[in-house]
Amino acid sequence: MLSIFDEKGRFAPSYDESDEQIHLGSMVVEAIGQSGNLDLLGEELTEALEWNRGRLKVDESGRASEGWLWAAGDLVRGPDVVSAVADGHRVAASIDELLTVQEKVV
Numbered sequence: 095m096l097s098i099f100d101e102k103g104r105f106a107p108s109y110d111e112s113d114e115q116i117h118l119g120s121m122v123v124e125a126i127g128q129s130g131n132l133d134l135l136g137e138e139l140t141e142a143l144e145w146n147r148g149r150l151k152v153d154e155s156g157r158a159s160e161g162w163l164w165a166a167g168d169l170v171r172g173p174d175v176v177s178a179v180a181d182g183h184r185v186a187a188s189i190d191e192l193l194t195v196q197e198k199v200v
Contacts, residue, residue, distance in 0.1 A: 117193060139163075155188035156181055164189060 100106040123134050132140050144151040144159040149170055156164045166181030 154184070156185035157188060 096108045098107050150165045152158050156166050164185045166185045167178035171177045
């Protein structure tokens with residue numbers, strides 16, 4: 095990521111096309127700003143996760159009770175765009191930190 099905003103402060107991400115990173119994973123859940131679809135998680139995982147009044151319980155970095163799962167947005171706080179974006183930044187930083195540590199170990 096070279097920049098997130100343009101010179102006028104508008105959201106306009108630009109990327110360094112020469113800096114490609116591939117991270118293996120067993121599941122990716124794409125969110126598009128609608129209510130959470132728990133079917134994607136499956137009944138067993140949904141039951142294993144900690145919940146608080148219908149919202150997924152996460153720590154300050156967005157990590158759920160199942161340590162490999164991060165969440166942000168509607169499933170965590172409700173339909174508030176500003177909080178969802180802020181949560182997304184926290185989650186991304188937390189995942190980046192974990193991958194950076196793992197990369198140093200390997």
